Amino acid sequence: MSDFSLQALQARYGAKWRWLAVGTVMLGTIATVLSATIINVALPDIMQHFGIRQGQAHWMVTGFIAAMTTTMLTTGWLLDHYGLRRSLAAAMFVFTLIAIAGGFAPTPEWLIAARIGMGAVAGLMQPMAMYLVFRVFPRDMRGQAMGIYGVGVILAPALGPVIGGFIVDQLSWRYVMFAPAPVTLLGIYMVYRFLPWPVSRPAPYRFDFPGLALLALFIGPSLDALNALQHADGQGLRISLGAGVAIVALILFVLRQRHAKHPLLHLGLLQRPEFLSACLGAMALGLALFGSTYLIPLFVQSALHYSATEAGLLMLPAGIALGITFPIAGRMADRQPARWMIMGGILAFALSTTLFAVSDMSLGFAWLALWAVIGRVGLGLIMPALSTGALNPLDTDELGYGSSIINFTRQLGGAFGVNIVALTIEYGDHVNGLPTIDAFHTAWWLVTAFVLIALWPVRRIGLAGTIPAAAASAEK
Structure with missing residues (x-):
C-alpha cells in the first residue's frame, strides 16, 4: 500500500474514500476545538494553583485564539507547497508535542506560551478540513459533507467541558492539556493511510x-x-x-x-459581495460560538455556584442537539438558499442569549440546559449554509485561500468576542472581588446585540447554497 495517489485511494476504498478522508481531517479540527474549549472549565483551578487573576488567566483562552487567527492565512501557502498530506501530519505532530509540554508547565507564563503555540499550529490545521471537503465533493454534496463533518467537530465543544470538568474534579487541570494528544496521534496514522499525494502544485512562490x-x-x-x-x-x-x-x-x-x-490575504476575494457578506457573518458566528462557550461555564460556576462537572454537563444536551441539527442542516444547505438558513440560525441563537440574559439564580439546571440547546440549534443552521454560501461560488484554485479567509474571519470574531465579553464582566458589578449575576447579564445582552447585527450583511448572500441539478450532475 505504498501508492497514495488519488486514483489508487479511490480504487482501494471506492466511494467511501471521500468519507475516510473527511474523518481524517476531522480529527485535526476536533483536537483544535477540544483544546480551545476544554480549558474553560479548568480556569478557576489554574487561577488558584498559580495565584493569578482572570486578566492573566484569560490569555490562556485569548492567546490560543489570537495565535490561531494569525496563522490561519498561511494555510493556502502550505497547501500549495507541501500538499495536504505532509502539512497536516507535521502540524498534528507539533501540536501533540506542545500540548504535552504545556501539561508540565511550572509557571503561568509557560502555560500561556504553550497555549499560544498550540493555537498557532491549530490555525494551520483548521482551514485544511474545509479545503478537503470542497475539493473532493461535488457542489450538490458539499453541504451534506459539511454536515457530517460538523457532527464530529461538534463532539469536541460538546464533550470538551464534560471531559474537562471530570478531569479537573477527579485528577488535575494538567491532564486537560494532555487530552487532545490521543486525537492527534490517531490523526497522524490516518493521514498516512487515507490522504492522497498532491495532484499538482503551482510553481513555488515566496511566503x-x-x-x-x-x-x-x-x-x-x-x-x-x-x-x-x-x-x-x-x-x-x-x-x-x-x-x-x-x-x-x-x-x-x-x-x-x-x-x-503573493499576498497572505487575497483582497480580491473580499471584493466579491457574496463572499464578503459570508465573511462578516462568519465573524459574528465566531463571536457567538467562542463568546458563549467561554461565558456559559464561567456564568454558571461564578454566578450560580455550579461545580466544574455540572458546568460541563450543562453543555452536553446542547452538543447532542447540535450533532442532530448539523447533518439535517447540511442537506438543507445543498437545496435551500443559504441566507434564509443563516438568518434563521442567527435569530435562534439570539433567542438563546436573550434567555440567558434574563435568567436568575432561581432557574433550574434543566431550563439553563434548554437555553443552551436553542443556541446550539441556531449555530447548527448557520455553519453549513455559511460554508456553502461562501465557497461554492469560488473556483477550484481559489478554495485554499477562500477556506483560510472564512476561517480567519470566524476566529477573528472569536478572539475579539471573548475579550469583549471578559471586559464587560470585569467592568460589571462585583461583590468581594467576584462578578455578580448582573455583570454576566450585561455580557449576554452584548453578545445578543452583536449577533443580531450580523443579520444586515448576511441578507446579501444569494442562492449559493442551491445548485442547479444539471450543474451538480455535471460536476460528478
Missing part, C-alpha cells in the same frame, strides 16, 4: 513574511490592549501604545496585501 508579521502586530497588541483595559489603573501607556501599534499595523497590513505579488 509573505512581512504580511504575517504585520498581522501579528495588529492582533496581538489590540487584544493585549483590550486585556489591559480590564485593569486600567496605571495601564494608560500600555493601552495607548498597544492600540496605536495595532492601528498602524492594520493600515500597513492592508497596504501590503494590496501591493504584494
Whole structure:
C-alpha cells in the first residue's frame, strides 16, 4: 500500500474514500476545538494553583485564539507547497508535542506560551478540513459533507467541558492539556493511510513574511490592549501604545496585501459581495460560538455556584442537539438558499442569549440546559449554509485561500468576542472581588446585540447554497 495517489485511494476504498478522508481531517479540527474549549472549565483551578487573576488567566483562552487567527492565512501557502498530506501530519505532530509540554508547565507564563503555540499550529490545521471537503465533493454534496463533518467537530465543544470538568474534579487541570494528544496521534496514522499525494502544485512562490508579521502586530497588541483595559489603573501607556501599534499595523497590513505579488490575504476575494457578506457573518458566528462557550461555564460556576462537572454537563444536551441539527442542516444547505438558513440560525441563537440574559439564580439546571440547546440549534443552521454560501461560488484554485479567509474571519470574531465579553464582566458589578449575576447579564445582552447585527450583511448572500441539478450532475 505504498501508492497514495488519488486514483489508487479511490480504487482501494471506492466511494467511501471521500468519507475516510473527511474523518481524517476531522480529527485535526476536533483536537483544535477540544483544546480551545476544554480549558474553560479548568480556569478557576489554574487561577488558584498559580495565584493569578482572570486578566492573566484569560490569555490562556485569548492567546490560543489570537495565535490561531494569525496563522490561519498561511494555510493556502502550505497547501500549495507541501500538499495536504505532509502539512497536516507535521502540524498534528507539533501540536501533540506542545500540548504535552504545556501539561508540565511550572509557571503561568509557560502555560500561556504553550497555549499560544498550540493555537498557532491549530490555525494551520483548521482551514485544511474545509479545503478537503470542497475539493473532493461535488457542489450538490458539499453541504451534506459539511454536515457530517460538523457532527464530529461538534463532539469536541460538546464533550470538551464534560471531559474537562471530570478531569479537573477527579485528577488535575494538567491532564486537560494532555487530552487532545490521543486525537492527534490517531490523526497522524490516518493521514498516512487515507490522504492522497498532491495532484499538482503551482510553481513555488515566496511566503509573505512581512504580511504575517504585520498581522501579528495588529492582533496581538489590540487584544493585549483590550486585556489591559480590564485593569486600567496605571495601564494608560500600555493601552495607548498597544492600540496605536495595532492601528498602524492594520493600515500597513492592508497596504501590503494590496501591493504584494503573493499576498497572505487575497483582497480580491473580499471584493466579491457574496463572499464578503459570508465573511462578516462568519465573524459574528465566531463571536457567538467562542463568546458563549467561554461565558456559559464561567456564568454558571461564578454566578450560580455550579461545580466544574455540572458546568460541563450543562453543555452536553446542547452538543447532542447540535450533532442532530448539523447533518439535517447540511442537506438543507445543498437545496435551500443559504441566507434564509443563516438568518434563521442567527435569530435562534439570539433567542438563546436573550434567555440567558434574563435568567436568575432561581432557574433550574434543566431550563439553563434548554437555553443552551436553542443556541446550539441556531449555530447548527448557520455553519453549513455559511460554508456553502461562501465557497461554492469560488473556483477550484481559489478554495485554499477562500477556506483560510472564512476561517480567519470566524476566529477573528472569536478572539475579539471573548475579550469583549471578559471586559464587560470585569467592568460589571462585583461583590468581594467576584462578578455578580448582573455583570454576566450585561455580557449576554452584548453578545445578543452583536449577533443580531450580523443579520444586515448576511441578507446579501444569494442562492449559493442551491445548485442547479444539471450543474451538480455535471460536476460528478
